[in-house]
Amino acid sequence: MQKKLIALAVAGLASAGAFAQSNVTVYGVADMYVGSFKTDNMERSTQVNSGGLAGSRIGFKGVEDLGNGLKALFTMEYALNLDNAQSDAVNGNGTGIGQARQGFVGLTGGFGTAVAGRLQTAGYDWQGKTDVLHGTAIDPLNAVQGGSINAPSFLIGSGSGAIAARANNAVAYISPSFGGVTVALNRAYVAEESGAKDAETNAIANLISVSYDNGPLYVGGVYANLDGQAGGLTAADRTDWALGAGYDFKVAKVTATFQKSKDKVWNDESNTAWSLGAAVPVSAAGTIHGSFAKSTLKNSAGINNDVGIKSWTLAYTHALSKRTTAYAGYNQVNRDDNVPVDASALVLSNWGAKTVGFVAGVNHKF
Numbered sequence: 001m002q003k004k005l006i007a008l009a010v011a012g013l014a015s016a017g018a019f020a021q022s023n024v025t026v027y028g029v030a031d032m033y034v035g036s037f038k039t040d041n042m043e044r045s046t047q048v049n050s051g052g053l054a055g056s057r058i059g060f061k062g063v064e065d066l067g068n069g070l071k072a073l074f075t076m077e078y079a080l081n082l083d084n085a086q087s088d089a090v091n092g093n094g095t096g097i098g099q100a101r102q103g104f105v106g107l108t109g110g111f112g113t114a115v116a117g118r119l120q121t122a123g124y125d126w127q128g129k130t131d132v133l134h135g136t137a138i139d140p141l142n143a144v145q146g147g148s149i150n151a152p153s154f155l156i157g158s159g160s161g162a163i164a165a166r167a168n169n170a171v172a173y174i175s176p177s178f179g180g181v182t183v184a185l186n187r188a189y190v191a192e193e194s195g196a197k198d199a200e201t202n203a204i205a206n207l208i209s210v211s212y213d214n215g216p217l218y219v220g221g222v223y224a225n226l227d228g229q230a231g232g233l234t235a236a237d238r239t240d241w242a243l244g245a246g247y248d249f250k251v252a253k254v255t256a257t258f259q260k261s262k263d264k265v266w267n268d269e270s271n272t273a274w275s276l277g278a279a280v281p282v283s284a285a286g287t288i289h290g291s292f293a294k295s296t297l298k299n300s301a302g303i304n305n306d307v308g309i310k311s312w313t314l315a316y317t318h319a320l321s322k323r324t325t326a327y328a329g330y331n332q333v334n335r336d337d338n339v340p341v342d343a344s345a346l347v348l349s350n351w352g353a354k355t356v357g358f359v360a361g362v363n364h365k366f
Helices: 002-013 016-020 122-130 140-144
Strands: 023-039 045-050 057-067 070-079 100-109 112-120 146-148 166-174 181-191 202-214 217-230 238-248 253-263 269-281 286-297 307-319 324-335 354-365
Touching: 057 100, 100 166, 122 181, 122 202, 122 217, 122 238, 122 253, 140 269, 140 286, 140 307, 140 324
Parallel strands: none
Antiparallel strands: 023 045, 023 057, 023 354, 057 070, 070 100, 100 112, 112 166, 166 181, 181 202, 202 217, 217 238, 238 253, 253 269, 269 286, 286 307, 307 324, 324 354
């Protein structure tokens, strides 16, 4: 009832006739946590942050039936920081106040779905299915995917360590499901809005995914390539591929991933990452989550050297209701380099020999 009232209020601010033809849903996440982080040779940092279990957000989505099996759809979703009034958006990843996580309009029908706008890519969706701690602030796979939050090392993924997690100026086609098999195609035009023709200020990213999602089993693969320069990062002729799987045994859900990225700018050096995870229900409301990830970075932050990163997390979630979840987790990140870090930075973006962190918070969905 409350959602319907909010939707009506939004409709009153715009064209009443247009909204009257669509089923508009207002949704979101309110998530806050307290965290304590310690990196070797640095002072402990205690933080109150937004988005421990999932990023805080507010969104609007709707569908209009156009007849003959054809429907129009749209989504507008914006990131929120509940802890302060500042934006911390980095690399266009939609993590700051008012930053668009995704926003698109398109058509869907028997042919599949075609949309255009700012999109969560096939790479983002792949990690969401193959990573038990996807979307959390202490996800080991996110921790090992990037040299730093400003120097992503992969195209494919859902965190700050993946260049193509979200894409501006993008179009996508998602096929219908054929016995559980779905194909998705993404193409993004990463360019200055001024329409500059210089190859150094323009880039084209392509992603293709094939997945099988049926019952307890998910298996998916993604291939991505990026030509040109994106977001100020030297990323010409970069390619990335990833494989992942998940199976729900009821007594435990297990996931596994492997990915490899190659960048010709840095002498065809390759970055690799893999992860294993499990979510084990221990009661009607409680679940234990465990995950381990490891990467070897050959061109981290534009420096042609080897950097090894290992990370693991043990967490517990407890459903207080269908919409409210309490959670707590411990994360550790070990690096084989020792580059100084900013103590105020989030644990997942820290450089340093070893970082440990503990978080506890509450997540509410509406």
